[in-house]
Amino acid sequence: xxxxxxxxxxxxxxxxxxxxxxxxxxxxxxxxxxxxxxxxxxxxxxxxxxxxxxxxxxxxxxxxxxxxxxxxxxxxxxxxxxxxxxxxxxxxxxxxxxxxxxxxxxxxxxxxxxxxxxxxxxxxxxxxxxxxxxxxxxxxxxxxxxxxxxxxxxxxxxxxxxxxxxxxxxxxxxxxxxxxxxxxxxxxxxxxxxxxxxxxxxxxxxxxxxxxxxxxxxxxxxxxxxxxxxxxxxxxxxxxxxxxxxxxxxxxxxxxxxxxxxxxxxxxxxxxxxxxxxxxxxxxxxxxxxxxxxxxxxxxxxxxxxxxxx
Amino acid sequence: xxxxxxxxxxxxxxxxxxxxxxxxxxxxxxxxxxxxxxxxxxxxxxxxxxxxxxxxxxxxxxxxxxxxxxxxxxxxxxxxxxxxxxxxxxxxxxxxxxxxxxxxxxxxxxxxxxxxxxxxxxxxxxxxxxxxxxxxxxxxxxxxxxxxxxxxxxxxxxxxxxxxxxxxxxxxxxxxxxxxxxxxxxxxxxxxxxxxxxxxxxxxxxxxxxxxxxxxxxxxxxxxxxxxxxxxxxxxxxxxxxxxxxxxxxxxxxxxxxxxxxxxxxxxxxxxxxxxxxxxxxxxxxxxxxxxxxxxxxxxxxxxxxxxxx
Numbered sequence: 001x002x003x004x005x006x007x008x009x010x011x012x013x014x015x016x017x018x019x020x021x022x023x024x025x026x027x028x029x030x031x032x033x034x035x036x037x038x039x040x041x042x043x044x045x046x047x048x049x050x051x052x053x054x055x056x057x058x059x060x061x062x063x064x065x066x067x068x069x070x071x072x073x074x075x076x077x078x079x080x081x082x083x084x085x086x087x088x089x090x091x092x093x094x095x096x097x098x099x100x101x102x103x104x105x106x107x108x109x110x111x112x113x114x115x116x117x118x119x120x121x122x123x124x125x126x127x128x129x130x131x132x133x134x135x136x137x138x139x140x141x142x143x144x145x146x147x148x149x150x151x152x153x154x155x156x157x158x159x160x161x162x163x164x165x166x167x168x169x170x171x172x173x174x175x176x177x178x179x180x181x182x183x184x185x186x187x188x189x190x191x192x193x194x195x196x197x198x199x200x201x202x203x204x205x206x207x208x209x210x211x212x213x214x215x216x217x218x219x220x221x222x223x224x225x226x227x228x229x230x231x232x233x234x235x236x237x238x239x240x241x242x243x244x245x246x247x248x249x250x251x252x253x254x255x256x257x258x259x260x261x262x263x264x265x266x267x268x269x270x271x272x273x274x275x276x277x278x279x280x281x282x283x284x285x286x287x288x289x290x291x292x293x294x295x296x297x298x299x300x301x302x303x304x305x306x307x308x309x310x
Numbered sequence: 311x312x313x314x315x316x317x318x319x320x321x322x323x324x325x326x327x328x329x330x331x332x333x334x335x336x337x338x339x340x341x342x343x344x345x346x347x348x349x350x351x352x353x354x355x356x357x358x359x360x361x362x363x364x365x366x367x368x369x370x371x372x373x374x375x376x377x378x379x380x381x382x383x384x385x386x387x388x389x390x391x392x393x394x395x396x397x398x399x400x401x402x403x404x405x406x407x408x409x410x411x412x413x414x415x416x417x418x419x420x421x422x423x424x425x426x427x428x429x430x431x432x433x434x435x436x437x438x439x440x441x442x443x444x445x446x447x448x449x450x451x452x453x454x455x456x457x458x459x460x461x462x463x464x465x466x467x468x469x470x471x472x473x474x475x476x477x478x479x480x481x482x483x484x485x486x487x488x489x490x491x492x493x494x495x496x497x498x499x500x501x502x503x504x505x506x507x508x509x510x511x512x513x514x515x516x517x518x519x520x521x522x523x524x525x526x527x528x529x530x531x532x533x534x535x536x537x538x539x540x541x542x543x544x545x546x547x548x549x550x551x552x553x554x555x556x557x558x559x560x561x562x563x564x565x566x567x568x569x570x571x572x573x574x575x576x577x578x579x580x581x582x583x584x585x586x587x588x589x590x591x592x593x594x595x596x597x598x599x600x601x602x603x604x605x606x607x608x609x610x611x612x613x614x615x616x617x618x619x620x
Contacts, residue, residue, distance in 0.1 A: 052451045055617035077453040084451065088444025092367060101363070104355035105454035111355055150448065 002030040002066070004158050004189035005051060009060035012046055020046040022213040023060065028191050028206065033184045035200040035221075036193040038210030039302055044193040045085050047210070048162055052082055065157055078108040081151030083161045087143040091136035095127060095146045098135055102150050109154055121149040126175065140167035148176065152183075159183060161192040165199060177203050197294050211302040224297065232273050233262045235286035245280035249273065262290065356454065360466040364432060365473075373428050377474055380424060381416035381482030388412070389489050400579060405486055408495050410508050412486025413479040414582070417519055420478055421575055426551045429523050432470050433530025434543030436463045437613065441538040441620040456614050464531055464606060471523035475516050483512065497584040515578045518591060522575045525598040526551060528605035529571065535613040538620050568593065571601050 005028035012021040021043045028034040038044050049055040051062060053070040062069050067076045089098040099118045103109065109117065122128040125145040130138070138146065144167045151159055164180070165173040180203055184190050194200065200207060200221070208218040217224060232251070236242040242261045246254055249272065251263035265273075270289050277284050364370055384402065392406045401415035417425075437460070440446040449459060495508030503511070530547040537543050554572040557563050567573050574594025580587040 049447075049618070052447075053453070054447050054450055055619065056615070073453050074455065077451060080451075082448075082451045084447050085444070088448060090363070090443060090445060093363075097362075101359045102448060102452055104359040105449050105452040105459075107455070107458075 003063070004028050004030045004032075004065055005034075005062070005160075005191055007047075007051075007060060007062040010047070010050055010057050010062050011059040012043075012050055012055060013058045019213055021050065021057075024210075024213075024215040026062075026208060026215065027218065028189060028208075030189050031184070031187060032189055032206045033180065033204045034189070034191045034206045034208065035204035036191055036208050036210070037195065037197075037200060037298060038193075039195065042210040042302070043213040044210050045162055048082075048084055048160055048193065051160060052077070052080070052084065054084070074107075078106060078154070079157040081153070081156040081159045081161075083147045083151050083159075083164055085162055086166065087147035089135045089143070089146060092134060094132050094134055095122070095138065095142075095149075096131040098146065099150060099153065103153055106154070117153055118149075121152045124152055124179065125149045141169055141172050144168055145172070148179070155188075156183075157188055159188060159190045159192075161190065163194055164192055165194070165196070173199075197298065201294060209298060209301050216301045225294070230265050230270075231262050231290040232265050232270060233260060233286070233288045233290055234273070234277065234282075234284060235259050236261065236277075237283050237285065241280065241282045242277065242284075245277050245282050246273070248280065249276045259285070265289075356458070356462050357465060360462050361469060364466055364470055370432065373431070374474065374477060377420060377424055377428060377478050378481045380420050381412060381478055381485060384416050384419065384482065385412050385485040385489055400576075404496070406490055408508070409486030409488065409490035409492055410483055410495055410505075410512055412490070413482035413512050414515060414579075416478050416482035417475065417515065417578070418576065421519060421522070422555060422572075423552075425474060425478070425519070425523060426526055427548060428474050429467070429471055429526050430530050430547035430551065431540075431544040433467050433527045434534050434545075434547050435540040436467060436531050437534040437609075438537050438543040439534075439540040441618070442540055444620055446620060447618050450618060457610060460531070460535075460606075460610055460613050464527065464609075467527040467531060468520075468524050471527055472516075472520045475519045475523065479512060479516050483509075495582075498579060498582045499584040501584045503584060511582055514581050514586075518578045518581060518594070519575075521595055521598045522572075525571055525601035525605075528602040528609070532605040532609040532612065535609050535616065568597070571597070573597065 577590035
């Protein structure tokens with residue numbers, strides 16, 4: 001597997017002694033949309049700062065697009081678009097002038113095409129009409145869009161985005177998701193940190209979960225879901241008989257609470273359950289599939305809720 | 311946000327194109343074919359962007375206007391009531407004899423406080439201002455390059471110091487010549503030099519004052535790398551300047567006087583002797599050079615290894 005982002009034992013201990021990132025081994029496959037999840041304060045942003053070379057790791061190493069960082073920063077970072085901890089621009093400059101400045105800082109692009117690049121990026125995030133307005137007069141959503149435009153100033157092979165839909169209205173959120181999907185379809189890898197599980201379900205192919213500075217889970221979304229097997233829930237006036245029938249069917253982890261009996265489906269198809277119950281003469285009042293719930297999975301991994309700040 | 315037509319975007323550029331490799335044909339028009347050509351141009355772009363940041367800001371225009379108010383005041387006050395020869399601040403009494411002295415009198419009046427305030431606030435803002443806004447992380451992620459960014463910022467500070475000095479001298483000289491006339495300049499040694507040489511001497515004084523302020527720029531730039539509060543950096547630089555001036559006025563500290571950064575600042579009058587006296591201006595330039603070298607190196611060492619956490 002070719003990895004766009006690869007870390008080996010990457011760690012960061014702050015001067016305060018706090019271990020913000022604890023020996024993580026990230027593997028973001030090339031071409032994936034990787035959801036970087038974790039509660040607030042779990043070390044996501046610090047990890048992103050380490051990846052971009054803004055901060056130095058206390059231990060460990062990492063590669064971006066196959067090249068060793070920070071040695072290859074000058075060659076690799078121009079191919080990486082980033083949004084770190086929210087937008088930040090000069091308030092008294094216009095959106096256009098702010099992007100001009102970032103473009104001017106990039107040694108690897110021809111100055112002659114600067115305006116075309118900037119206009120294309122502004123157009124992509126729907127900000128072209130407000131390009132001449134001073135940044136201080138932008139709304140939070142417009143600021144977020146400008147930061148995305150900066151990340152898209154030139155074609156990128158990797159986007160590292162820290163909560164890209166933060167502050168956007170529902171329409172803007174949809175647009176950004178569509179944009180990310182489009183960028184990914186173009187062959188770029190997208191790594192986005194978020195605490196919105198719906199976002200992960202809609203756009204991500206891979207997931208990494210941070211908790212207290214450690215990477216507690218990582219893999220394909222389908223693969224992770226498979227880890228939490230779906231269960232079947234049967235409501236019956238004779239729960240004892242239902243239990244027995246489900247056991248005969250070969251289901252495991254059977255639990256009963258009052259009239260409700262649940263069991264892990266395992267390899268058994270949900271379609272086989274009803275006939276088996278009927279064949280055993282169990283009166284069935286309700287039958288329902290309990291799908292693997294991402295939220296439950298993450299809460300089980302991190303022990304806390306996710307959307308602290310929405 | 312419309313789905314952008316990929317055809318309107320510049321072609322994706324691979325890392326081998328990013329280094330100005332002469333064996334790779336220039337991908338786009340305007341790309342320097344010679345090694346380093348594009349890079350030099352890119353430094354020019356960032357430098358211009360940096361100048362725009364300083365000179366495009368209204369706050370700084372107000373600051374420059376305040377600097378210009380002093381030569382206006384000096385000229386008007388002298389017109390109303392000229393001090394007797396040998397009385398009043400240096401050069402002021404001489405203005406009535408030759409308007410060119412208004413430039414020198416203004417510089418002499420502004421060098422202890424107003425010019426350092428201007429330089430301290432701009433240089434204190436250089437790195438701390440970007441860190442405070444958060445724009446520093448985005449510049450470094452471009453990547454602008456830490457050494458390059460610092461070099462460009464220092465170069466822009468030098469331009470500002472020269473601009474402020476020349477502006478004060480220019481306003482003073484133009485108004486002085488208009489009010490009091492020009493003609494041959496009587497040097498401090500009593501002999502007269504032609505008007506053209508008088509102008510040359512004034513420019514020499516401007517160069518000397520700029521050199522003194524450049525040393526202060528270096529100190530301010532270093533302080534600016536220590537904090538994320540631009541005001542704190544500016545105040546700290548001012549405190550250092552005033553502290554040096556106070557220490558320079560205490561006779562008991564005469565042993566260290568010549569090591570103080572401000573000690574030779576007002577020696578510029580020696581450039582108006584015939585012949586030019588280098589007894590104090592020579593060491594003054596050496597002192598400024600030493601402070602500049604010391605503090606730009608310190609700024610580089612500090613900024614190069616610092617974690618950017620803003």
